[in-house]
Amino acid sequence: MDLPITAVPFPSPAHQTSHFAGRRSGNFHSSIWGDYFLKYASDSNSMRSQGTAEERIERLKGEVRKMLTGAMDKPLQKLNLIDQIQRIGLAYHFEIEIDEQLEQIHKSNFEFHCGDNNDDLHTTALLFRLLRQQGYNVSCEIFNKFQDKEGNFSKSLVADVPGLLSLFEACHLGFHDDNILNDALTFAITHLKSIDKGIASCNLKKQVSHALNQPNHRGMPRLEARNYIQLYQEEPSHDEVLLSLAKLDFNLLQEQHQKELGNITRWWKDLDGERKFPFARDRLVEMYFWMSGVYFEPEYEATREILTKVMMIVSIFDDVYDIYATLEEVELFTKAIERWDVDAKDGLPEYMQVCYQTLLDLYDEIGCEVTRKGRSYCLFYAKELMKNHMRTYFAQAKWFHKNHVPTMEEYMPIASLSIGCELLLGTSFLGMGDIVTKSYFDWLLFSDRKMAKASGVVSRLMNDIAGHKFEQERGHTASSVECFMKQYSVTEQEAKEALHKQVVNAWKDMNEELCHPTVVPRPLLVRILNFARVFHVVYNDEIDHYSHPGTKFKELVTSLLVDSLPM
Incomplete structure (x- = not known):
């Protein structure tokens, strides 16, 4: 949508200076970007290379779609795959498939919750967070099993860094009456800040440090995706299809945003x-x-x-x-x-x-x-x-x-x-x-x-x-x-x-x-x-x-x- 604006006549600089004299000023510095993005306003980008990237993206999307909808015996695999797709910035391509999978998991929540993953903090917290993100009112009582008789979280969880990190992220999906999540958040923050450096990998420590400063739920999706792509790449078990698709998609979308900003920069200069x-x-x-x-x-x-x-x-x-x-x-x-x-x-x-x-x-x-x-x-x-x-x-x-x-x-x-x-x-x-x-x-x-x-x-x-x-x-x-x-x-x-x-x-x-x-x-x-x-x-x-x-x-x-x- 092109919205040009005809320039409005403006007083001469001399008149302008005298008119502004004696008024309050915010003392704002000028733009640090100037005309930097103006270069993206032209159509100089190669449409051929864009077309090639789009073809690769469509092929990779097909492979990921098969991964999402394919038969997987363990719900934990589905949860982790959905989490990776979301964190890596690809969820907007697979909204229907993710919704269908999470709806299925939500319907079978009781069986899942009472199955083999009963004592796994990471799985429980991931299940809670993904379903809450999708709008399902999952009870926070699923965390009761990690508390002792006095209502304190078990000391055995302190060494479970991935579990604590998942719990920390889940707590940011809390409602007003979710009192257990208030305690869980305090517990998670306390122990994540003092994790034993020897029990956490370098990559995991980076994830913890980033999360404590910027919880995923409160972060900008594209910024979080950019950060997670780099962390995901360092994981030995990363999936090459997901990683390649995430990078291609990020760069292609960035090119579109650059061109848009270039055109808006031109509008601002014309104005x-x-x-x-x-x-x-x-x-x-x-x-x-x-x-x-x-x-x-x-x-x-x-x-x-x-x-x-x-x-x-x-x-x-x-x-x-x-x-x-x-x-x-x-x-x-x-x-x-x-x-x-x-x-x-x-x-x-x-x-x-x-x-x-x-x-x-x-x-x-x-x-x-x-x-x-x-x-x-x-x-x-x-x-x-x-x-x-x-x-x-x-x-x-x-x-x-x-x-x-x-x-x-x-x-x-x-x-x-x-x-x-x-x-x-x-x-x-x-x-x-x-x-x-x-x-x-x-x-x-x-x-x-x-x-x-x-x-x-x-x-x-x-x-x-x-x-x-x-x-x-x-x-x-x-x-x-x-x-x-x-x-x-x-x-x-x-x-x-x-x-x-x-x-x-x-x-x-x-x-x-x-x-x-x-x-x-x-x-x-x-x-x-x-x-x-x-x-x-x-x-x-x-x-x-x-x-x-x-x-x-x-x-x-x-x-x-x-x-x-x-x-």
């Missing part, structure tokens, strides 16, 4: 965004990385393009409301957004007119495309979601300019929306075709949508915990950290610990919402899960890597969008 919006973060590459973390599959090319462009504009608006504009200006701008009419820009400051016109032009292009496909009603919802989002920005701007530190009860309903989960999901619906109906827009805009709320809580609190110090230094509305500290008269560290507990509870909300039966199709809910996953990756070490992408974020982008896997 002259770096010059027009010098007060805002120029994070186009990081934004595309973010959106591809929510929708990575090849068929969602249009979705990634729409999302990256819209959310890039929203990121600029975020900096306008948070830092650059006066309260009077953001009030005028919010009213203009409510009107959504070209005449509404009259009376806006010149830089805001540019922002506003850019938004209208983008949505006009999107509107033409969805109308051409007979889905013009989608545009109404997309605009309403944007209006809702700008209202939250305005509410937070008023808090800042009036020196108001809200209570958590006042803060969270606004701030968990302003983080953008609903806006992102609703906007993504524009590029998903006929699988999205009007009822899904209604669900997102007008229902309770517990899943989206929970994702917003995870994202907002992770963002606040990581970025609040920098934001306070540059002049910013109070974050949840400051709100919690003031309301409950606690230290910063105590506030962070309490907020982390809320993050854990929100993850449990999402786990429960993904359980069958779901309120909307599960694939849509997984996108909300992916949104939270990106935040967990970008902010999990309490650093705002989006605003400061020079080290970790650069490494993440490089691993997914620059460096291919050696064959």
Whole structure:
């Protein structure tokens, strides 16, 4: 889906400099990528080599499909194969086959659970995790057999490193009433951190180290796949068919993402965004990385393009409301957004007119495309979601300019929306075709949508915990950290610990919402899960890597969008 935007006239640099004088600044550094990805915008890649890769991929997929559906006497073989396919990044090719196999295993769960694998921690934890991931409400009581009479986990498990690692990963699929998983997680973490180096292979130690920093369930699927492919290759027992397919598939999908990002980079240059919006973060590459973390599959090319462009504009608006504009200006701008009419820009400051016109032009292009496909009603919802989002920005701007530190009860309903989960999901619906109906827009805009709320809580609190110090230094509305500290008269560290507990509870909300039966199709809910996953990756070490992408974020982008896997 090509969404070009006609460049909007912009004041001369001299006028621009004088206009910006005396305003607050975020002191953001310029893009670290520049025009790097522009080279991928052309069709210079060899279609012949791509065609050869696609042929090999289809042949290998056929072999894996036979492995999945073939007769296997032991369920453990099926479980391990499914786990490898998922961890290596190939599950999206075999969704039907995996669903059928896990449904069969779930139906025979009682017989399996009571069979020869009764005392194997790895098998039990793997069974629990794979079924919970698939939406089956498997009872955590299957772990009771690993506890003694006092309810403590058996000391004999301490030496079972693979079992402890599987238990650790399984615990992240917990629900609110799964009390045994809370104890299991503490037990697993304690002993994984102090494993005897002599009882674990080098490869296993790498897996443990990575998992403790980034649990699989909370990681970005493509990043986790990239990491696991390298670990899987080091396993003496790895399957060459799986490994070859994973590498080919990763590289081919990377080429597609590179080309998409190249085209979006060209759009940003044609828009002259770096010059027009010098007060805002120029994070186009990081934004595309973010959106591809929510929708990575090849068929969602249009979705990634729409999302990256819209959310890039929203990121600029975020900096306008948070830092650059006066309260009077953001009030005028919010009213203009409510009107959504070209005449509404009259009376806006010149830089805001540019922002506003850019938004209208983008949505006009999107509107033409969805109308051409007979889905013009989608545009109404997309605009309403944007209006809702700008209202939250305005509410937070008023808090800042009036020196108001809200209570958590006042803060969270606004701030968990302003983080953008609903806006992102609703906007993504524009590029998903006929699988999205009007009822899904209604669900997102007008229902309770517990899943989206929970994702917003995870994202907002992770963002606040990581970025609040920098934001306070540059002049910013109070974050949840400051709100919690003031309301409950606690230290910063105590506030962070309490907020982390809320993050854990929100993850449990999402786990429960993904359980069958779901309120909307599960694939849509997984996108909300992916949104939270990106935040967990970008902010999990309490650093705002989006605003400061020079080290970790650069490494993440490089691993997914620059460096291919050696064959």
